[in-house]
Amino acid sequence: MKRFAVIASALLFVGSLAAAMLELAPAAIDLRGPVAAHLAASGVSHPVTAVLLNYRGYDTLLEIAVLLLALLAILAVVGEPGAARPAPAHPVLQTLARLATPLMIVVAVYLLWAGAFRPGGAFQAGAVLAAAGVLLHLAGLLPGWQTPRLRLRLGLAGGFALFLAVAGGLLAQGTLLQYPPALAGGLILLIESGLTLSLALTLAGLFLFLSRDEVAP
Amino acid sequence: MTLAFDLLLALALLWSAWRTLAAPRLDRAIVLFIAFGLLMALAWARLAAPDIGLAEAAIGAGLTGALLLDAYGVLQRRRDRP
Numbered sequence A: 001m002k003r004f005a006v007i008a009s010a011l012l013f014v015g016s017l018a019a020a021m022l023e024l025a026p027a028a029i030d031l032r033g034p035v036a037a038h039l040a041a042s043g044v045s046h047p048v049t050a051v052l053l054n055y056r057g058y059d060t061l062l063e064i065a066v067l068l069l070a071l072l073a074i075l076a077v078v079g080e081p082g083a084a085r086p087a088p089a090h091p092v093l094q095t096l097a098r099l100a101t102p103l104m105i106v107v108a109v110y111l112l113w114a115g116a117f118r119p120g121g122a123f124q125a126g127a128v129l130a131a132a133g134v135l136l137h138l139a140g141l142l143p144g145w146q147t148p149r150l151r152l153r154l155g156l157a158g159g160f161a162l163f164l165a166v167a168g169g170l171l172a173q174g175t176l177l178q179y180p181p182a183l184a185g186g187l188i189l190l191i192e193s194g195l196t197l198s199l200a201l202t203l204a205g206l207f208l209f210l211s212r213d214e215v216a217p
Numbered sequence B: 001m002t003l004a005f006d007l008l009l010a011l012a013l014l015w016s017a018w019r020t021l022a023a024p025r026l027d028r029a030i031v032l033f034i035a036f037g038l039l040m041a042l043a044w045a046r047l048a049a050p051d052i053g054l055a056e057a058a059i060g061a062g063l064t065g066a067l068l069l070d071a072y073g074v075l076q077r078r079r080d081r082p
Helices: A002-022 A032-037 A047-055 A057-078 A091-114 A122-138 A150-169 A184-208 B002-022 B026-046 B050-080
Strands: none
Touching: A032 A047, A047 A057, A047 A184, A057 A150, A057 A184, A091 A122, A091 A184, A122 A184, A122 B050, A150 A184, A184 B050, B002 B026, B026 B050
C-alpha cells in the first residue's frame, strides 16, 4: 500500500515536471543574436568558448576558485600522509598505460587548441590530462601525492593566479575581464593553457591525494 | 532512423539509471553508473551540445567513475582486514 502511494506520487511529480517543461515560456532575453554578432571581437570563433572566457569570464574565474577551494578542503581533511607506494599492477596494464599516456597528452593539447574554433577547451583538456594521471596511478607507475611542495602548489594555483593577474592587468579597460579585441585571442589561449595545467593537477589531485594513505593500513 | 535512435537512447538512459539505483551490489552499481554517464554524453551530443557531452564523458563518467571504483576498493580492503 505504502509502495503504491510512493510510486503514484513519484509519477505525479514526474508528470507535473514534464508538463511544466512543455509549457515553459520562451526565454525573456534571447542572447544568441548578440553572441553571434560580437563573435568577431571575442578573439575566438566558437561561441561556447567565447561565452565561457570572454563574455562571462568572471563566471569561469570563480569556478576555478571553487575547484581550488574544494581541493584545499580535501587536503585539510585527509590529514597526515601514510607511506604511499604504488600498488603493483599487471605488466600488460602497465604497458597499456605507458602507451596510452602520450596519446592522452596529445589529445589534451588538441582539445585545448581546438577550443578556439570547435568543441573543446580547458576543462575537457584538463580532465583528459587528469585521467592520464589517474591511469598511471592505477597501473602503479605514479605514486600517490604527499603534502604538496612548492612546485605542486604553484601548479595547482597557477591557473587561477594567471587568470586573476590578467583580470587585474585589464582593470584599466573599464569592465572586469574586458579584453582589447586585438589581444583577446592570445589572452584567451594563455589563460586556457594555464587553466588546463591547473585543472589537470586539481582533478588528478582529488584522486591522488585521497589515495595516498590507502596502501598503509 | 534518428528518431528510433533517440528513443532507444532515452529508454537506455532511464533503464540504466533505474538499474544503477536498484543494483544490489555496489561494484555493479558503479559500472552501471559509468555506462549511464557515457549514454548521457551521447544524449548531449544528440542534443547538439557536444561541449557538455565532452565534459560529461571526461568528468562525469571517467573521473567520477574512477573515484567511485577507488572508494569501493578501499571499502573492500577495510572489510577484508578490519
